[in-house]
Amino acid sequence: MDTRNIQYFMAVFEHLHFTRAAEALGISQPTLSQQIRFLEAELGMPLFDRIGKKVVATEAGQLLRLYGAKMLQAESDAKSAIKDLLHGERGTVRLAVLPSDLDFQLVPLFVQFKSKFPDIRLQVISTIFVHEEVLNHKVDIGISLQGLPDKRLVQIPLGREFYQLFVHSASELADRKEIALQELKDHPLVMYPKGFLGRDLVDAVCRKEGFELDTVMETGSATSLLQLVSAGVGAAIQPEGLLRRMPERTDIKMIPIAEPAPVRHLELIYSADRFISGAHRQLTNGLIDFFNGPEKRGSEEPL
Missing domain, CATH: 3.40.190.290 (D-Maltodextrin-Binding Protein; domain 2)
Structure with missing residues (x-):
C-alpha cells in the first residue's frame, strides 16, 4: 500500500467528510475520492459507508486506521533516524503538556533548551489529553499525571x-x-x-x-x-x-x-515502539532534570 493513500485515508477517517479532508490535504475532492476507491479496490473491502452526506468508517476502516497509523509512524521514524544520523542535534520534537505547567513552569526551560540546541525545533501543545495525543502519535513526548502501567508507553516518573x-x-x-x-x-x-x-x-x-x-x-x-x-x-x-x-x-x-x-504524581511518556532521535533525547533529559534533578534544589541550569 502506498503511504500517500494511507495519509489520504487517515484524513477522511479523522474528518468523516471528504470535502473537509480534501481541503486539509490540499487536494481536490474528486482526487481524494478516487484514491480512496483505489485503496478499497486493493484491499477488496469498503473502508467507509457513504449514507447520503454522512460518512461512517466500516469495520475494515477501523482496522486500517489502527495499522495505518503504525505504518505512517514507521515511515516517519525511518526518515527521522536517517536525518538524525546525518545532522546530529537537529530535528523537530512535538511535546504535549498540561495547560497549567505550560503557562507557569516550563517556558523558562524551553528558553534554555533553544539557547543550548538552536537547531532543534520544538512544538508544544497544551492539552489535558496528553496520553491520547502520545498514543495517537500526534506528539512525540508528553508530560501528564501518572497513569496506570501501559505496555504501549515508556513511562518515566517525574516526582510529586x-x-x-x-x-x-x-x-x-x-x-x-x-x-x-x-x-x-x-x-x-x-x-x-x-x-x-x-x-x-x-x-x-x-x-x-x-x-x-x-x-x-x-x-x-x-x-x-x-x-x-x-x-x-x-x-x-x-x-x-x-x-x-x-x-x-x-x-x-x-x-x-x-x-x-x-x-499529583507526574510522568514523562512516549510511545514504546517508536524511534527516539537525538533531539528527543536532549529534551527528555532536560525535562527529567527539570522535575527531578537540580531544579528542585533551585538551580537555573536544568539542561
Whole structure:
C-alpha cells in the first residue's frame, strides 16, 4: 500500500467528510475520492459507508486506521533516524503538556533548551489529553499525571507535587500556617470544572474523607483562577509549583494543606515502539532534570 493513500485515508477517517479532508490535504475532492476507491479496490473491502452526506468508517476502516497509523509512524521514524544520523542535534520534537505547567513552569526551560540546541525545533501543545495525543502519535513526548502501567508507553516518573490553598493576601485565611480540606466546605472556592484532571484529583481526596467541596465559580484556565483569587472572588486549590517560576506576588498567598493533602504524581511518556532521535533525547533529559534533578534544589541550569 502506498503511504500517500494511507495519509489520504487517515484524513477522511479523522474528518468523516471528504470535502473537509480534501481541503486539509490540499487536494481536490474528486482526487481524494478516487484514491480512496483505489485503496478499497486493493484491499477488496469498503473502508467507509457513504449514507447520503454522512460518512461512517466500516469495520475494515477501523482496522486500517489502527495499522495505518503504525505504518505512517514507521515511515516517519525511518526518515527521522536517517536525518538524525546525518545532522546530529537537529530535528523537530512535538511535546504535549498540561495547560497549567505550560503557562507557569516550563517556558523558562524551553528558553534554555533553544539557547543550548538552536537547531532543534520544538512544538508544544497544551492539552489535558496528553496520553491520547502520545498514543495517537500526534506528539512525540508528553508530560501528564501518572497513569496506570501501559505496555504501549515508556513511562518515566517525574516526582510529586502537593496541592496548596491559594488565597488573596487580605483573606481571613492568609495568616494560616496550615489548613484542612474539610475547613473549606463553606469557603468560597474557584476551581476547574469537574472532569479536569486537577479538579478530579482534589475531589477524589475529599470523597475519601466523606465530603464534597462546592464552588462559586469554575474555569478551565489556571491563569483565570489566579486572577479570580487576586480579585478576591474565592480561594483556589492548585499545585504548589504553580507560582514557582513567577515573580513574587504580594496579592496571593499559599497555605499548605494538612494531611490528607491532594498530591499529583507526574510522568514523562512516549510511545514504546517508536524511534527516539537525538533531539528527543536532549529534551527528555532536560525535562527529567527539570522535575527531578537540580531544579528542585533551585538551580537555573536544568539542561
